[in-house]
Structure formats: structure tokens, C-alpha cells
Amino acid sequence: MNKIAFILAVVFAVNFSFAQTKEVGGIDLPTSETFGEHKVTLNGAGIREKLWLDLYVGGLYLTNKSSNANEILNSDEAMAVKLHIVSKLVSSSKMIDAVEEGFENSTDGKVGPLKSKIDQFIGFFKEEIKKGDVFDITYQPGKGVVSYKNGEEKGTIKGADFKKALFGIWLSNRPADDDLKEGMLGK
Numbered sequence: 001m002n003k004i005a006f007i008l009a010v011v012f013a014v015n016f017s018f019a020q021t022k023e024v025g026g027i028d029l030p031t032s033e034t035f036g037e038h039k040v041t042l043n044g045a046g047i048r049e050k051l052w053l054d055l056y057v058g059g060l061y062l063t064n065k066s067s068n069a070n071e072i073l074n075s076d077e078a079m080a081v082k083l084h085i086v087s088k089l090v091s092s093s094k095m096i097d098a099v100e101e102g103f104e105n106s107t108d109g110k111v112g113p114l115k116s117k118i119d120q121f122i123g124f125f126k127e128e129i130k131k132g133d134v135f136d137i138t139y140q141p142g143k144g145v146v147s148y149k150n151g152e153e154k155g156t157i158k159g160a161d162f163k164k165a166l167f168g169i170w171l172s173n174r175p176a177d178d179d180l181k182e183g184m185l186g187k
Contacts, residue, residue, distance in 0.1 A: 024046065024047065026057075027057040029045055032061075033080060035078065036138075040079060041061060041065065042060070043066065044060055044067075044182075044185055046058060046183020047086075048180050049179070054086050056083045056085050057086055058183075060080075060170070061080040061082065064077065067185045078140055078141060079138070080138040081136075081137045081167065082137075083135040090131070091128075092128055095129055096126075099118075099122055100122065102168075102169030105174035117162045118162075118165075120155065120157055121147070133149060134150055137166065143158075144158035
């Protein structure tokens with residue numbers, strides 16, 4: 001009888017641990033995260049590709065699940081984007097170029113009012129980027145956008161306008177990757 005109880009306990013523990021993550025592109029993303037005092041849940045995820053090469057796995061975490069990009073961009077609820085680098089081709093300079101292009105696209109070229117905040121954000125990517133690095137780009141109401149690399153806080157940028165432009169990199173009408181946007185929105 002004790003063997004059966006032990007086996008059931010092991011099976012339950014294994015199944016429970018799998019329920020704590022979702023596999024996307026060979027990467028196990030946690031189904032929930034806590035940043036500051038805010039708990040967010042994985043809304044959806046996908047892979048950022050360029051020329052058929054996988055660059056990173058991206059997951060969108062929200063307080064309340066949603067498939068409406070505009071509502072997400074305009075909300076004042078906690079959210080996060082997790083970027084798990086899966087390619088050696090992603091370098092600091094390439095990430096900076098992609099972020100700059102993403103802001104151009106998400107603001108329809110109107111980056112002027114956000115220039116100093118964008119420059120500060122770009123500074124978070126100046127250290128060498130390696131395959132396996134994880135970036136958590138979070139929005140924490142009352143605090144602002146807080147960015148982390150491999151669990152280490154890199155800085156905070158205040159302003160709802162900046163948050164909207166930043167998350168627009170993945171969720172605007174001109175996202176970094178259409179398939180990744182759909183995946184993040186759970187579609």
C-alpha cells in the first residue's frame with residue numbers, strides 16, 4: 001500500500017511541476033510570475049523569427065487574460081514580456097537596432113517625445129547578450145516599466161506613454177513579428 005501511495009505522490013508532483021510551465025520552442029515558460037507586488041499569468045507565447053531563424057521565445061504575462069491588443073496597451077494593469085534568447089545570433093547591437101525599429105513602428109515614427117526614455121531603455125541591452133539570457137520587461141502600476149536581465153533589475157522608466165510604446169513593439173499594428181503577436185494574444 002505504501003508503494004502505491006508513493007507512486008501516486010510522485011506522479012502528482014511531476015504533473016504539478018509540468019502544470020507550472022508551458023513549453024514553447026523548447027523553452028519552459030512559467031505559467032505565472034510575480035514582479036514587485038504584482039502576480040501575472042502567461043497570456044500566450046510564441047517565437048520571434050527572422051529569415052526562418054528562431055531568435056527568442058517571447059511570452060506575454062497579464063493580470064487578466066486578454067486577446068485584445070488595444071485594451072492591453074491602454075490598460076493600467078501589471079504586465080510583462082519575457083524574452084528568452086535562443087540564438088547565438090542575437091547580440092547587443094542587433095537587439096538595440098531591433099528595439100529602436102520597434103519603437104519607430106509602435107509609435108508610427110513619433111519617437112521624439114519619448115527619446116530620452118527610449119535611450120535609457122536601450123541602455124539595458126548594452127551588456128553582452130548570450131544564448132540563454134532572459135529579459136523580463138515588466139509594467140508595475142505606480143512604479144513604471146521595470147526591466148530585468150537574468151533576474152537582476154536593470155532600471156525603471158516611468159510613464160504610461162512609454163509603457164504603451166514599449167509593449168507596442170510586440171502588440172501594435174506593426175509588431176516585431178505577426179505570428180509572435182498572435183501567440184502572445186493566445187490566438
